[in-house]
Amino acid sequence: MWINNKGLHLFSGKLKxxxxxxxxxxxxxxxxxxxxxxxxxxxxxxxxxxxTLPIVFEGKNRKDVALKKSNFEKExxxxxxxxxxxxxxxxxxxxxxxxxSFPSECMIETTYxxxxxxxxxxxxxxxNTVYCESTLPNTDCxxxxxxxxxxxxxxxxxxxxxxxxxxxxxxxxxxxxxxLVNGAPAANRAEWxxxxxLVPGENHIVCLDEVTVEFYPVYF
Numbered sequence: 512m513w514i515n516n517k518g519l520h521l522f523s524g525k526l527k528x529x530x531x532x533x534x535x536x537x538x539x540x541x542x543x544x545x546x547x548x549x550x551x552x553x554x555x556x557x558x559x560x561x562x563t564l565p566i567v568f569e570g571k572n573r574k575d576v577a578l579k580k581s582n583f584e585k586e587x588x589x590x591x592x593x594x595x596x597x598x599x600x601x602x603x604x605x606x607x608x609x610x611x612s613f614p615s616e617c618m619i620e621t622t623y624x625x626x627x628x629x630x631x632x633x634x635x636x637x638x639n640t641v642y643c644e645s646t647l648p649n650t651d652c653x654x655x656x657x658x659x660x661x662x663x664x665x666x667x668x669x670x671x672x673x674x675x676x677x678x679x680x681x682x683x684x685x686x687x688x689x690x691l692v693n694g695a696p697a698a699n700r701a702e703w704x705x706x707x708x709l710v711p712g713e714n715h716i717v718c719l720d721e722v723t724v725e726f727y728p729v730y731f
Contacts, residue, residue: 512564513594514586522583523576524568530595532629533561534731557647557731559626562593562601567620576619584608587623599730603627630727637723639716643709645728650709651685652726659720667718668707673700683707 512519512526519526535557543550568583570576587605594600607624614620631644643650654668658675665675670683670690682691685706690698707716709726716722 512596514583515591516594517586519566519583522568522586523570523579524566524583526595527565527567529565531561531563532601532627533563535560560601560629560731562603562625562627563622564593564625565620565622567614567618569618571617573613573616576617580611580619580621587625593625593627599629599631601625601627601629602727629730631730633725633727635723635725637721639718639722641709641714641716641724641726643711643714643726643728645709645711646731647729648710650726650729652707652709652724653686654683654707654716654718654722654724656681656718656720656722662719665719667722668716669705670701670703670707673702 512524537555537557539555540553541550542553566583568576568580570579584605590602590604592600593603603625604627605623606626609622609624611619611621628647634643636642641652656667658665658672658677658679658681660677662675663673665672665681667681667683672681672692675681680691680693682689682694683701683703683706684691685708688706689696690701690703692700709724716724
């Protein structure tokens with residue numbers, strides 16, 4: 512197991528085989544007329560998945576093992592990225608540390624509960640046509656492009672930049688919800704209703720010049 516690209520062994524921890532991933536809960540709204548044979552799906556949405564990680568820590572004594580456990584929890588606190596052996600990775604945040612048990616003076620066992628989104632390796636595509644292998648309906652992405660000509664209005668996906676000069680680097684960051692020009696915040700130079708996202712399968716990014724798209728495929 513890895514957390515934020517650090518191996519669990521660095522904290523003298525071992526992941527037990529009983530760890531589990533629970534897919535997102537689904538909520539649906541629909542309309543079915545009285546005595547009708549068909550329904551209209553009004554909305555279908557999903558929550559985050561759940562990750563349960565039973566971990567055993569070892570140390571020289573109770574204080575030493577407690578410090579190692581606490582250092583691991585420092586990595587776990589806030590937004591983190593967890594990789595499981597031979598499986599997917601998970602963007603996650605800690606929901607519950609759990610009550611520890613002490614098999615011996617040199618060991619602590621704890622089960623962590625997290626909310627998570629299951630994801631694959633980061634993808635970088637230099638093309639206006641992007642294939643996304645996600646199974647979740649919407650995948651946040653980052654779109655980057657260098658404008659080749661001056662333009663009063665310059666469209667990058669779902670965002671229209673204003674008064675663009677040739678050579679400017681335009682970034683639409685749908686992951687962290689930012690608009691950048693030459694690396695600096697520039698929301699005042701753009702108009703948009705929503706940030707871009709990718710759907711499963713083939714996507715075409717609207718832009719006059721070739722873009723670079725970065726994203727993590729995400730899965731149920």
